Amino acid sequence: MSTHNLDKLFAPTSVTVIGASNRPHTVGNLIMRNLLQGGFEGPIMPVHPKSQAVTGVLAYPTVEDLPIVPDMAVVVVPPAAVPGVIDSLGRKGVKAAIVITAGLGQVVDEQGVTAQARMVEIARRYSMRLLGPNCVGLLVPGVNLNASFLHEPARPGKVAFVSQSGALCTAVMDWASPRGIGFSHFISLGDNLDVDFGDTIDYLGTHPDVRAILLYIEAVRDARKFLSAARAASRNKPVLAIKAGRVAEGAKAAASHTGALAGADHIYDAAFRRAGVLRVYNLEELFEAVETVAHQRRLVGERLAIMTNGGGIGVMAVDDLIDMGGSLATLSDDTVEKLNKVLPPTWSKANPIDIIGDAPGKRYTDSMEILFQAPEVDSVLVMHAPTAISSPDEIAGKVIDLYNKNKKAHVTTCFVGEGAVANARRMFAHAHIPSYETPDQAVRAFMHTVTFARNRKMLMETPPSLPVEFTPAATTARLIIEASMSRGSMIMNEPDAKAVFSAYGIPTVETHIARGPDEAAEIADRMGCSVAVKILSPDITHKSDVGGVVLNLNTPEETRQAAQNILDRVGQVYPDARIDGFTVQKMMRRPGAHELIIGVATDAVFGLVILFGEGGTAVEVIADRAVTLPPLNMNLARNLIENTRIYKRLQGYRDRPAADLESICLTLIKVSQLVIDVPEIVELDINPLFADSQGVLAVDARIKLDPSPQASAQRMAIRPYPKTLEEWFTMTDGRSVLLRPIRPEDEPKHYEFVSRLTPEDIRFRFFGLVKELPHDQMARLTQIDYAREMAFIARADLDKDGEEETLGVVRTVTDADNQRTEFSIVVRSDLKGSGLGLALLEKMIRYARDRGTTTMIGQVLKDNTRMLHFCENLGFKRARMVEEDVVELELDLQHTGDKAPA
Structure with missing residues (x-):
């Protein structure tokens, strides 16, 4: 379902509480009081079978008696009663519910179905979104909503916090409140049987009041949805995560080294990197990181200059930087010479830049101006230890003024100490300049920006084309694999496995199968070279561990004897192991490999x-x-x-x-x-x-x-390139073009394609004149998430060098619910009338219909009469005027009309 009806959950205009109570110290009572004290402006309607009022608010005996259909319900009833309550809410028309109740999985009805499963089934029947069960609720300070039983409210802010752990929600709220940290949304997912991380990230990723998204993750349920949502959100705002359960209990038995080595925590790390998510390891680091990456200017490089009035804290910062894998800027001779002119003769002459303990504000800013201009410096860490001579407030004021004048400067500050520098740190916070108490905190914050920049760069990077043409012999590999499975061999023998790799162009060592020691000797004789002999058994995973490998055999007799010795050793260690024979392979001598x-x-x-x-x-x-x-x-x-x-x-x-x-x-x-x-x-x-x-x-x-x-x-958590969607099309002039999904590697040719569009093409496509598209925007057009977006391009060998050339493109962006998809299409003007535009749009309509999308829409300029008639001939209807000069067209994809392609 994704974001469907989430507006009813996260921005309701009316709320009902099922299980509201007048009894003090109960969850139903606390939720009612939190809703009232939070200042929620819409109707709050408690449901109680006996009480006329709950916490002073008129109560209703049943859901059916509610005077209006509430947007959202909070359910606090015993586990066995929850499915019935959800059914009542669904019949009433309620589209969102927070289920506070825990223990639904332990309650089983007469049909043997748990209350949990029954609840989910009923909610889906009514398209009702469920938060929970087993959660502490939801807070949205922007709409004064506190539908939780937390012990204190959340301050308003621009950071959204989403957690699977209710206990951690309580701890975070307790930790954040005295520090003045506010939230746009504070969401307890609980068992996340419906609304999960993917759904909330999708919703929060496009929310204008959310500057950053913080996640506490114990486990991800739907990996593909999570990664798609996180990748989309990370392009717009920071997404940060704490992943609990980092230490594996122990490696499970695996049939390969890879199975034993690929621990779950390493895989979460990899997934976070691919999604652009910044991982942190504790609460303090989480909020430090969000302050850094949400407020800090974009980092263009990783080389850090450390400027300090105390040599000791500067050296500590260098140690921390190197330990964390950072890069210390090496000052050029030109930069050193410029610094010589503004610093005392005793300054350090290197990075870290010790500007001496008596440094006033002007010495700081003089040095910073030089470092801002130095091409070898990407960021500056400004450090200060209080002295009797200088004023931290005066220095902070000067640093802030200079920072505001240099709009591209990237600065982190570290004013060590407590009372003497407390106000200076407040000044930095007010100016949105990250400030930290210790060198390791400051360096760690800088490394957060580095990691965040790396992750964003990975999302936007244009990959080079493959260095060689790669066309695997996929049919050959398939036949080898099917033959192995037909023999019941689920672990392929070494020669067959190597044959599969060879079919995919991976160089392998010549390898043969011998059924016994004598045959091994015969094979070695035919090969006429030094060989290695290995045991061949489906029951032995790691051959070396049981003495099942002998190398550097130079004669047939040595080979026969080695094979016999292997049999004897394996027979003693694994007497029940099935032995299929041996592999005999050529010894490969690659000195230094x-x-x-x-x-x-x-x-x-x-x-x-x-x-x-x-x-x-x-x-x-x-x-x-x-x-x-x-x-x-x-x-x-x-x-x-x-x-x-x-x-x-x-x-x-x-x-x-x-x-x-x-x-x-x-x-x-x-x-x-x-x-x-x-x-x-x-x-x-x-x-x-x-x-x-x-x-x-x-x-x-x-x-x-x-x-x-x-x-x-x-x-696969990330949908791969859908090669099955490739097809050839013949234009009216007889030329064949390939219609295929776009790939990240297409970006260079896409620049050429856009450059060859006429001004009218560009105005009709982009609703205005666009001189050129920056890399970030072009990357978004070519690096798409095939699970949610699609773009088909037409490619042909048409340019003067015989290279592929892009002739046209049609693309759609589908909402997270797969209900509506918005299309756009452009074909070069010199190819109008070739049938290419029709072929591209028909292909996209078929694709959207096949994936179950309900409606396709498109916006067309009113004076683009050719496109309007073109779309209407395919079954599109004029739905509305978006603006004075923009028409929105709509096609019902699930109703096959006479004109829409099947």
């Missing part, structure tokens, strides 16, 4: 995850890994590599050349595409993957399969 691991595992929440790190037999001990969510492009693949310790070594050191990072990235992309194309793959390993300056080579491979129905497209 790095041993890496690339793997895939399936997470219970986020589905498929991709892992990268240092490989080898000690991979779990080394535990150098990073995880991400598919699908991948070159930028995302490189970012994954950069998040590991081995990345520095891959860049080369001493006499060891750099590894071919492009080949490693491409291998990650190929693995990503493989698991997208083959839904039966639930786990895989390439370990080790040799990587050096010559490229990559998969030495060992493992694939685990699961043919059950759960292996579907929904197993």
Whole structure:
């Protein structure tokens, strides 16, 4: 349902309380008092079967007796009574309810259905939104709504707080109130059986009074909805999260190294990064971070200059910065020379910039002006320790004045101490300049802005095209996998797994199967090279652990004896293990090659995850890994590599050349595409993957399969590129063009496309003259969320260099409820009459209808008569005038008319 009817929940004009009570110290009594004391201006209607009034307000014996249909209900009745109450509210026409009651899952009716399941079923029947159950309620200070049993009200503010934990709601309110922290919304999700994180983020992400969204997460239920909502909101405002349960209880048994290494907390980290969410680890850090990222100017780089009147606190800040992975700016000779002219001779001559303890406000601002202009400095941390000579208030005033004059300056302040600097910190807070008490707090705040900027950049980055044309032999891989499943082999043997990887263009080592020691010797003789022998058994996951691998065998007899010894060892350790034989593979000697691991595992929440790190037999001990969510492009693949310790070594050191990072990235992309194309793959390993300056080579491979129905497209938290929507179309002049979904890599060609539109094309499309689109806006047009948006482009080999060229585009943006989708379309003027515009819009109509969208709308300038007639011929109706010169058209997608395409 997403945001459907959430306005009734979060901005009601009338409220009823079912279970309201006159008894002191009860939840029903406290909720009534909070509603009244909060100043809610609409009707508050308690329902009580016996009392004439509750807390002095006229009460009604039943829901049916309510004089009006309330927007929202608060339900505080025993668990067994909740389904009946929800049914009564639904019949009355109520569209939103907060269910405070807990324990619904333990109450079972005569049909064996829990009260919880029955409640949800009834609510959906009436399209009623439910907050809870088992929650403390909801506060919206902007409309004076306190529909909760919290012990104190929330102050008004611009920050929304959403929590799964009721106890944490109480703690946050208690923590925030004395600090003067206010909220636009304060939402307790409870068991979030209906309204969940995705729904609330969708609602709050477009709310004009919400500057930032704070989340306390214990578990995400609908990963795809959560990521889609968070990615959309993060482009507009900061989204910050605390994730509870960071420490895993223990790794479950897995069929691969990846399954053991990809811990749930690492996966949440990866999901947050992909969604642009900033993760923090405690309440104080949460509110520090939101003050920083919500008020701070946009950071354009990561190099920090630290300016201080005390050397000690400056050094502490440097230590903290390096420990947190930050970047200390290196002052250029030119900057040092300029600082020499305004600072005492004894200043530090380097970063941190010690301007000496007696520094007055002017010395601070003189230095800051130079640092603001220094190209090697992206941000300045201004530190001050109180002395008997200088005035913190005077320094703060000067810093604020200079900051306001330099609109692009990025500044964080740290005035250490208590009483002497308290007013200076208040001055900074009033000026919306982040200010902190200690060096580590200030540096951590700066790193929050760095992480936030990185996450936003990842959302907006234009990925490069693949370095080589990548066309997998998908049919070959499918046949190999189906043959394995037909034999009942859900863990593919090594040769078959390598054959699948080879079909996707991943270089592998020549490998053969031997049924016994003698056959192993024969294979080694035919190969005529040094070989390795490994046990082949579906029951043995890690072959090295049981002595099931022998390397560097140079003769057939050595090979036969090694195979026999393996049989003997395995027979002693695992006497019941099924032995299918051995693999005999060519020994690959790559001196100096790095041993890496690339793997895939399936997470219970986020589905498929991709892992990268240092490989080898000690991979779990080394535990150098990073995880991400598919699908991948070159930028995302490189970012994954950069998040590991081995990345520095891959860049080369001493006499060891750099590894071919492009080949490693491409291998990650190929693995990503493989698991997208083959839904039966639930786990895989390439370990080790040799990587050096010559490229990559998969030495060992493992694939685990699961043919059950759960292996579907929904197993991916981020919907991949929908290749099945590609189709060819022949224009009236006989030229063939490809109609396909837009991709992030299309951004450069999209600039060319827009540049070739006529002024009239641009006016009709953008309702005004647009000279050029900035990168941020173009990124939003090309980097779409296929779960919610769609854009089909027409591409053809038409330009003088024979490269693909964009000829036209149609796009839709669908509301989170999948009820209405708004379209726009533009085709180059020189292609009018080619049939391309009709083909694009008909394709989009079919797509929207197939996904169950109810209505398609579009806004067209009144003087664009050609477009108006074009749409009306497809079945669109003129719905209304949006403005004096803008017509809104509407198409009923679920009613097949004579003109609308089927």
